[in-house]
Amino acid sequence: xxxxxxxxxxxxxxxxxxxxxxxxxxxxxxxxxxxxxxxxxxxxxxxxxxxxxxxxxxxxxxxxxxxxxxxxxxxxxxxxxxxxxxxxxxxxxxxxxxxxxxxxxxxxxxxxxxxxxxxxxxxxxxxxxxxxxxxxxxxxxxxxxxxxxxxxxxxxxxxxxxxxxxxxxxxxxxxxxxxxxxxxxxxxxxxxxxxxxxxxxxxxxxxxxxxxxxxxxxxxxxxxxxxxxxxxxxxxxxxxxxxxxxxxxxxxxxxxxxxxxxxxxxxxxxxxxxxxxxxxxxxxxxxxxxxxxxxxxxxxxxxxxxxxxxxxxxxxxxxxxxxxxxxxxxxxxxxxxxxxxxxxxxxx
Numbered sequence: 001x002x003x004x005x006x007x008x009x010x011x012x013x014x015x016x017x018x019x020x021x022x023x024x025x026x027x028x029x030x031x032x033x034x035x036x037x038x039x040x041x042x043x044x045x046x047x048x049x050x051x052x053x054x055x056x057x058x059x060x061x062x063x064x065x066x067x068x069x070x071x072x073x074x075x076x077x078x079x080x081x082x083x084x085x086x087x088x089x090x091x092x093x094x095x096x097x098x099x100x101x102x103x104x105x106x107x108x109x110x111x112x113x114x115x116x117x118x119x120x121x122x123x124x125x126x127x128x129x130x131x132x133x134x135x136x137x138x139x140x141x142x143x144x145x146x147x148x149x150x151x152x153x154x155x156x157x158x159x160x161x162x163x164x165x166x167x168x169x170x171x172x173x174x175x176x177x178x179x180x181x182x183x184x185x186x187x188x189x190x191x192x193x194x195x196x197x198x199x200x201x202x203x204x205x206x207x208x209x210x211x212x213x214x215x216x217x218x219x220x221x222x223x224x225x226x227x228x229x230x231x232x233x234x235x236x237x238x239x240x241x242x243x244x245x246x247x248x249x250x251x252x253x254x255x256x257x258x259x260x261x262x263x264x265x266x267x268x269x270x271x272x273x274x275x276x277x278x279x280x281x282x283x284x285x286x287x288x289x290x291x292x293x294x295x296x297x298x299x300x301x302x303x304x305x306x307x308x309x310x311x312x313x314x315x316x317x318x319x320x321x322x323x324x325x326x327x328x329x330x331x332x333x334x335x336x337x338x339x340x341x342x343x344x345x346x347x348x
Contacts, residue, residue: 008109009086009156010036013065013078014096015043015303016052026055028099033059035105037088041065041078061085071167072307080167083159091159095150097198098122104195108153116158116185117177122149122197123267130205135272136279137212140251142258146189148173150197158185170300171215171311182317191262210293213286214300218311227291229284251276 038060069077090112111118124131141147162183216223236243255273299308
């Protein structure tokens with residue numbers, strides 16, 4: 001077990017608006033509290049917040065997001081609130097469906113000894129059909145570079161020194177990564193060990209299709225490639241089915257390379273690469289729906305509003321540094337509020 005003086009902090013921002021497996025999450029927090037300084041920043045409605053307070057009040061620091069933080073993306077407010085409260089230098093930030101084990105916790109926290117921000121990788125377990133579908137995306141990402149997980153790790157002092165990050169974007173993890181880089185910080189990507197993630201239910205999976213495609217507005221080259229999927233498939237089909245089949249086989253082989261990279265075949269199902277054609281078809285359609293959402297509605301729906309910006313470009317973030325400096329702050333963006341919530345075992 002990690003010694004108390006070297007224990008990392010663990011910030012878990014969440015917002016529940018319906019029944020969840022409270023017993024399973026409580027068991028995880030109980031295990032985690034023996035290995036890390038845990039802060040749960042809970043933006044749930046009063047009914048759910050009170051349930052969580054009763055279940056977790058003796059295990060972790062349980063607080064609401066700082067009301068002074070005005071962020072269209074509530075997760076960012078939760079992260080900033082939590083990082084303001086922790087004492088440990090090494091801070092792991094994770095969604096409520098992420099499940100570290102002891103080895104992964106030690107590896108990710110330890111990697112912060114040589115970086116300001118660490119980006120690990122996720123895998124689903126268990127793996128129902130819709131998770132295998134979504135795993136195809138992760139494998140293609142790994143084949144070319146890296147996937148974007150539901151967890152990051154950051155040095156607390158670096159987080160504050162760099163001025164936190166914008167809370168009005170959809171792809172908040174990419175925004176944090178780019179913010180750290182724009183301010184001269186170091187980012188390390190870990191291809192292993194992989195960190196387990198629980199599967200969403202089918203309803204949640206379906207609701208995320210267009211929103212995940214909208215993330216690609218933050219990576220124009222990727223968006224262009226995804227928008228080209230349908231036209232390319234139609235053009236190839238007109239020239240003969242062999243071109244379509246050849247393209248799908250090539251994509252599946254790339255995904256298989258991503259599955260085997262850095263020993264990840266041990267956690268990704270053997271048939272994962274075979275789901276690539278379905279994911280490509282989905283992204284080919286949803287990318288155009290994402291464009292329509294931006295043009296016709298001004299942004300993608302998120303919680304109680306809409307978000308137009310997926311993430312700012314590296315050039316935009318560098319320009320912000322030049323104009324306003326590291327201590328810049330505008331509404332919902334910048335350094336954390338000077339008035340953090342009281343650091344107690346449970347506060348509400």
